[in-house]
Amino acid sequence: MTPRELIATEIRSRWSEFPLTVEWPAPDRLRIDVGEGSTAVDIAEWLVDERGFVFAGMAVREHRRYWRIHYLFYDHGIPGLWIQVSSDTSREQPLIPSLASRVHAADWHEREAEDHFGILFEGHPRLGDFVLHDEEWPEGISPMRKSFDASERILSRGTRPDWSPRRILQEPGAFAMTVGPIYGGLSEPVHFLLETTGENVVRAFPRLFFKYRAIEKRAEGLDVNGALLLAERFSATTAFASSFAFCQAVETMADIEAPPRARTLRVLLAELERLRRHVGSIRGICGSTALAVAESRAGYLEEELLRLSGEIGGHRYLFGLNVPGGLAADLADGACRLLAERLAEIEHALASLRRMLGTTSSFLDRLEEVGVVTSEEAGYHGLVGPVARASNIVCDLRAAHPYSGYERFAVAVPHEEEGDGYARLRVLFDEALESARIIRSAARDLPSGAVRTPIERAPRNAWAFGAVEAPGGASIHWLWLDEEGRVERYRIVPPSFVNWHGFHLAAEGFAFQDFPIILSTFALSVAESDR
Amino acid sequence: MAGWFLKGVALGVKTTKYPRRAEQAPGVSPGLPRPTRFLDAAQAQEVASRCPTGALSASGSEVAVDARKCIHCYRCLRSDGAAMSWSDDYDWADVPESATGQGRPLGFEPRFRRSVNILVVDAGDCGACLNEIAQLAAPQYNLHRLGFFLTPTPRHADLLMVVGPVTDAMRYPLLAAYEAMPEPKRVMAVGTCALGGSVFGPSFIAGGGVAELLPVDVEVPGNPPPPLAILHALRVVSGQIRGARR
Amino acid sequence: MSLADGLLVLFFAFLGVAIIVTLVSSGRSGPLLMALFGAASGALLVAAGAVILAGGRPVDLSLWSIPGLGALHLALDPLSALFLIVAGLVFLPVSIFSAGYARRYEGRYSLKAMAVNSYALFASIALLLSTDSLLLFLLAWEGVALFSYLLVNFEHDHAPTRSAAYLFLVMAEAGTAAVVVAFMLLANGAHSFDFAEIRAAASSAGPGIRWAVFLLSFFGFGVKAGIVPVNAWLPRAHPAAPANVSAIMSGTVLNMGLYGILRTNGDLLPLTQVAPGVIVLLVGALSAIVGILYATTANDLKTMLAHSSIENIGIVVAGFGGAFVFAASGRGDLAAILVTAALYHMTNHSLYKSLLFMGAGSVDEAVGTRDLDRLGGLARWMPLTSIFFLAGALSIAAIPPFNGFVSEWLTFQGILRSAELASRAVQVAFVLAGACLALTAALAITCFVKAFAMGFLGVARSPEVRRARERPLITVFSLGIPAALCLLLGILPTYVIPALDRAARPVVVETSSAVELVPPFFAPPPYSGELPEGFVRDFHDIGAQVGQGLLPGRGLVVLHRGGPDRHVVFAMAPSYMILLLVLLGGGTYVVVRVASRSRSLRRARQWDGGLHRLPHELTYTATGFSNPVRVIFRGIFRPRTIEDLHETMSEHFRGPIRRQYEEVHVVTRLFVKPLTRSARWLSDNLARMHSGKINTYVGYVLITLAVFVVLAWFT
Numbered sequence A: 001m002t003p004r005e006l007i008a009t010e011i012r013s014r015w016s017e018f019p020l021t022v023e024w025p026a027p028d029r030l031r032i033d034v035g036e037g038s039t040a041v042d043i044a045e046w047l048v049d050e051r052g053f054v055f056a057g058m059a060v061r062e063h064r065r066y067w068r069i070h071y072l073f074y075d076h077g078i079p080g081l082w083i084q085v086s087s088d089t090s091r092e093q094p095l096i097p098s099l100a101s102r103v104h105a106a107d108w109h110e111r112e113a114e115d116h117f118g119i120l121f122e123g124h125p126r127l128g129d130f131v132l133h134d135e136e137w138p139e140g141i142s143p144m145r146k147s148f149d150a151s152e153r154i155l156s157r158g159t160r161p162d163w164s165p166r167r168i169l170q171e172p173g174a175f176a177m178t179v180g181p182i183y184g185g186l187s188e189p190v191h192f193l194l195e196t197t198g199e200n201v202v203r204a205f206p207r208l209f210f211k212y213r214a215i216e217k218r219a220e221g222l223d224v225n226g227a228l229l230l231a232e233r234f235s236a237t238t239a240f241a242s243s244f245a246f247c248q249a250v251e252t253m254a255d256i257e258a259p260p261r262a263r264t265l266r267v268l269l270a271e272l273e274r275l276r277r278h279v280g281s282i283r284g285i286c287g288s289t290a291l292a293v294a295e296s297r298a299g300y301l302e303e304e305l306l307r308l309s310g311e312i313g314g315h316r317y318l319f320g321l322n323v324p325g326g327l328a329a330d331l332a333d334g335a336c337r338l339l340a341e342r343l344a345e346i347e348h349a350l351a352s353l354r355r356m357l358g359t360t361s362s363f364l365d366r367l368e369e370v371g372v373v374t375s376e377e378a379g380y381h382g383l384v385g386p387v388a389r390a391s392n393i394v395c396d397l398r399a400a401h402p403y404s405g406y407e408r409f410a411v412a413v414p415h416e417e418e419g420d421g422y423a424r425l426r427v428l429f430d431e432a433l434e435s436a437r438i439i440r441s442a443a444r445d446l447p448s449g450a451v452r453t454p455i456e457r458a459p460r461n462a463w464a465f466g467a468v469e470a471p472g473g474a475s476i477h478w479l480w481l482d483e484e485g486r487v488e489r490y491r492i493v494p495p496s497f498v499n500w501h502g503f504h505l506a507a508e509g510f511a512f513q514d515f516p517i518i519l520s521t522f523a524l525s526v527a528e529s530d531r
Numbered sequence B: 001m002a003g004w005f006l007k008g009v010a011l012g013v014k015t016t017k018y019p020r021r022a023e024q025a026p027g028v029s030p031g032l033p034r035p036t037r038f039l040d041a042a043q044a045q046e047v048a049s050r051c052p053t054g055a056l057s058a059s060g061s062e063v064a065v066d067a068r069k070c071i072h073c074y075r076c077l078r079s080d081g082a083a084m085s086w087s088d089d090y091d092w093a094d095v096p097e098s099a100t101g102q103g104r105p106l107g108f109e110p111r112f113r114r115s116v117n118i119l120v121v122d123a124g125d126c127g128a129c130l131n132e133i134a135q136l137a138a139p140q141y142n143l144h145r146l147g148f149f150l151t152p153t154p155r156h157a158d159l160l161m162v163v164g165p166v167t168d169a170m171r172y173p174l175l176a177a178y179e180a181m182p183e184p185k186r187v188m189a190v191g192t193c194a195l196g197g198s199v200f201g202p203s204f205i206a207g208g209g210v211a212e213l214l215p216v217d218v219e220v221p222g223n224p225p226p227p228l229a230i231l232h233a234l235r236v237v238s239g240q241i242r243g244a245r246r
Numbered sequence C: 001m002s003l004a005d006g007l008l009v010l011f012f013a014f015l016g017v018a019i020i021v022t023l024v025s026s027g028r029s030g031p032l033l034m035a036l037f038g039a040a041s042g043a044l045l046v047a048a049g050a051v052i053l054a055g056g057r058p059v060d061l062s063l064w065s066i067p068g069l070g071a072l073h074l075a076l077d078p079l080s081a082l083f084l085i086v087a088g089l090v091f092l093p094v095s096i097f098s099a100g101y102a103r104r105y106e107g108r109y110s111l112k113a114m115a116v117n118s119y120a121l122f123a124s125i126a127l128l129l130s131t132d133s134l135l136l137f138l139l140a141w142e143g144v145a146l147f148s149y150l151l152v153n154f155e156h157d158h159a160p161t162r163s164a165a166y167l168f169l170v171m172a173e174a175g176t177a178a179v180v181v182a183f184m185l186l187a188n189g190a191h192s193f194d195f196a197e198i199r200a201a202a203s204s205a206g207p208g209i210r211w212a213v214f215l216l217s218f219f220g221f222g223v224k225a226g227i228v229p230v231n232a233w234l235p236r237a238h239p240a241a242p243a244n245v246s247a248i249m250s251g252t253v254l255n256m257g258l259y260g261i262l263r264t265n266g267d268l269l270p271l272t273q274v275a276p277g278v279i280v281l282l283v284g285a286l287s288a289i290v291g292i293l294y295a296t297t298a299n300d301l302k303t304m305l306a307h308s309s310i311e312n313i314g315i316v317v318a319g320f321g322g323a324f325v326f327a328a329s330g331r332g333d334l335a336a337i338l339v340t341a342a343l344y345h346m347t348n349h350s351l352y353k354s355l356l357f358m359g360a361g362s363v364d365e366a367v368g369t370r371d372l373d374r375l376g377g378l379a380r381w382m383p384l385t386s387i388f389f390l391a392g393a394l395s396i397a398a399i400p401p402f403n404g405f406v407s408e409w410l411t412f413q414g415i416l417r418s419a420e421l422a423s424r425a426v427q428v429a430f431v432l433a434g435a436c437l438a439l440t441a442a443l444a445i446t447c448f449v450k451a452f453a454m455g456f457l458g459v460a461r462s463p464e465v466r467r468a469r470e471r472p473l474i475t476v477f478s479l480g481i482p483a484a485l486c487l488l489l490g491i492l493p494t495y496v497i498p499a500l501d502r503a504a505r506p507v508v509v510e511t512s513s514a515v516e517l518v519p520p521f522f523a524p525p526p527y528s529g530e531l532p533e534g535f536v537r538d539f540h541d542i543g544a545q546v547g548q549g550l551l552p553g554r555g556l557v558v559l560h561r562g563g564p565d566r567h568v569v570f571a572m573a574p575s576y577m578i579l580l581l582v583l584l585g586g587g588t589y590v591v592v593r594v595a596s597r598s599r600s601l602r603r604a605r606q607w608d609g610g611l612h613r614l615p616h617e618l619t620y621t622a623t624g625f626s627n628p629v630r631v632i633f634r635g636i637f638r639p640r641t642i643e644d645l646h647e648t649m650s651e652h653f654r655g656p657i658r659r660q661y662e663e664v665h666v667v668t669r670l671f672v673k674p675l676t677r678s679a680r681w682l683s684d685n686l687a688r689m690h691s692g693k694i695n696t697y698v699g700y701v702l703i704t705l706a707v708f709v710v711l712a713w714f715t
């Protein structure tokens, strides 16, 4: 028996008195349906605590008589395994068993579901005021319910004048420093409440969802091509990764595979995006430490990469390339060769930037031992991507769950132990350089042929999820289609949503003036997390 | 520290010649479809119907383009069959009809033109517009050389640059920022979302553009508008040149 | 009988009448009478002192003589006159303030007691200052202590008030004990209680006696002045006492300590060695820095002011110390300047501190709390009080054109001249003291920015603030008097310094010609001959340029001492400075309002990042504002965590974080605690000697006898 099958057997025997349905839709995907009750939560806790699985996300689906909740897990093993545990709760029952009280990573997922659907989780120390801010939204609005008409504007909500922030620091003279939602020049809107008595941040509390555009709700009722536009555009700085995951889900449902050339080109483009995004994050870090020369050097490289993307793919953020079944347009071989050539220069410049930053003590002083996230903390918050890898959590979907032919490129997973700002910067540099390597190797032996497999039978009444390693970490896109092939439910778990949850770990205990620096080293996107 | 200086010198001047000369480098713009004449009306209809945002409209065998709605999905270009012709320019910014003819001067008075401070408010964009504005500070564009400066506070701002469709949660902050700006002030809507909501709005939670809330002086189409398009728009709003008048 | 004599006698008689009238009057008219009598007697004192300082004949008045006790003799020299004026300047507005303020106690406490006690305190102070006999001095000294105690203990049914007042009494009595011994030593040397005879005998005192008198008097008077390390009573008494009492205590009673130090060590038995002066200097500087550190971190407005009194008295004492050192090193010229500076600072402190205490009292009355963390935004509700408090805060933070700047500037100038001293060690001491004072000045700004900004600006941090109303006009008026004086003393030091110089004469051994403060371009020779030539030329040039008729006569402080070969010249021009400030301010206004085309004023909400509302929980607190100071000087504050609780609601979810710290004052920690501990240790061990057996005691007696025999043998 393979280790994968062992897990299935063990779950079956441990919960033998419960009616479990265990399926293998794919060799690396295990689906467990537990029916009603809290068995799902028990299994989830066991998977995370005993078997080292990572909680990847949660999707709630509304049925007429019950709520169906899917929990998704994956492990770091190579080759890895996806496990989806689903359970139902009758709608008559007011409370759904909470996973967050046992697996902390599920915290924000449940809070989000609470605001989305108006459902309560038993045992979750609810905080409210999450997606729908308390100061504007009255109680009792659940936008994700089917009965809610998303096209109607509700403008007369008014503002609650008596709103005041929830604070947990009770010390004489303590107050909450407010930052945002509009702050600091070019920043996405977030409202930070930094609780303090005047020197160090004792508690950092980011209030997100100022950019909530209800992508998941808007996708409902659209056809696949319409939803693709949303998938691509809800967070443009990682547009390719998102559309990639979306297309994966559709391809899984349609049971097709992109042609080899498209698969390799997707790898190439995804890495180009990662490289650009990481260089942008490095620019942000240099900027936050007010190291203007380094900032403009990184900015120069970022713009060069944007132009390169525009040159080979038409769009600077690679819009309009991914389509279910492959790519909308082929990239000329010449363009790919040119890309490889230019990348050599950029790689060189990046390596030199890294070297110089590593010897600039005024810069290192601001990053080293600042914003520390321990491996343990990162683990129980289920952090992903470079942030997790800087805290010594070696996990990368490209390596553990290779998709689209990543296995051919032997992706190295850079990681560091310290978990401080400098470790995160080093990981960003290492990954950027690794991406450049992958691009060059992909461009070198590009298979020939078509770039798009036509979809014979449009999928209907089906569902699947796609998962890619976006620049910020694992990005999961669930898609349910109805009988007409329209989107019935679209659920996105982007990496920034997960990492924002753990951001406070880094900010707490450090001085105010370190706060923007710590924030920049997390390379978070608000557009991505707010959706 | 000396190392930084030497490296910087070694890089040489990378700044674009724009606005003195058009920037020719590849990849500076995603381009826009150009009004195109097709063989017959059916073909024109077919091409126009591909557009998911209604940016194309066919009349006879001609297809007209509403640049304010295009989101660069390339479906009118890359699908099988006839394609729109494409241009890679970027001087797209224009003054909306609502702002002309109200007796309100378009650009700033001459004495404000040489130093315009910009407050950027992200009202729900996808991150691309914001990133393209950030690129303006990169050496290739070097915004400051033209007298434009980004500021973090509305108290110093002359120009409010809004990106995104204006989500509900950002309505109040956006209005507050506008209120807090001293006169004279101008508003620039940057990107398709800020012009009409694009794929995000209007919906129950996101608006259909900045104009619903504030008087917009200059509109910049594009999803996202590339840095040069924003630079062009800045020159329009500061009164240096006139808009594209598409 | 001279004019001053008459005024002084009138004053005492008037107070006697006041006490009687108050005792027999109905309770209703009490506050009004208090204002009337207090203000009038204050004015009498000011008048009496002013007559003397303006050059009138010193008071020398034998009233009557009682057989066996000697004559009751009143004497006022210029030094006493200055202290008398300061006392009067404090009593006058505070009495008016009390009339309004005391109403809050109506029906609960006896207003009569308050009135009578303050008259009695007033009389004691006047007596203390106008006597030239050690005995009468001690009698008055005790009166001051007793009536201060009674006033502090006004709200006697509060346990904390009682214990604070008790602490004050105990410490004051310990000080008195030391003073008594010092005076006995003095009287023993001169075989008389009379100041004049003690002065005459001073030169014959041996070094042992000199040291003993210095140490005892410095300690004894220091307690009353509130210098480190005998300051423990001060920060506890003030928050407990009514605001008007605090104002009187800070404005007058502390000065009595200073008077004692100066009278004893500068006049009766002038210090001849450098070392005591250095001690005074360093203790003063230490008081200043310790005082301001605790003031900066205090959140109770009155506690803050109390700590700040320690700081200001520290600065004055440091000035005295510097003067003693200069005098002992033969630099009478510099000593005179420092004494002048110190007396100037003392005057200023009395004015602004009484003003600030009255302000704190007004706030307390209007809002019901003095906790800066709960105040905020009061400028909107109490505009006039805010303006006067601001004047006090600017003065105490030494911001021109207010008076604190002038006196601190003079003190610094004087201390900087220590470079001219011969001894390296003394120079080092001066550098240390100077550094402490500089840091103190910087922290004082932080402290009073905090006091004003957290109390009067920003948003209201509690609902009570929004209910606050401006105090009655009479109360506000009483705040205006010291505020105006603070401004006057800041812009017209040229008129104040000659008077202070006269006041300093009794304690200054000056050999050279007197100070002259008229700018040289108004007063051509004979003075210019004593000033450096370049200096004179420069100022002639300036004077010629500015135009003689335009500027006020004494616009420039030129402190000048020493002969033609030893110039000591400090120059500053606060009067011109305020002229410049007014011109600049007016000019800016004109430019903004007239030259710029937009004349309309647009009021906009504060920019908070786009929040719907800025709740006060999201703005800086007073604690937060001063926390950096607390963090930087962690070693001094040593906060002890008494509670640090992190509640987790379930695994990894965070609930409330509760934290609380406790701070023990550094002086208590390093000085009082060890002292009490060793005293206890000693008594414990001594107790062991008491075995209770008779033969042990006989043994003790024998041993003692043997020791004395041996001692006698050797001597």
Ligand code: SF4
Pocket: B033, B050, B051, B052, B053, B054, B055, B056, B069, B070, B071, B072, B073, B074, B075, B076, B077
């Ligand atoms: S690129 Fe897309 S959005 Fe733009 S006109 Fe063509 S089809 Fe329409």
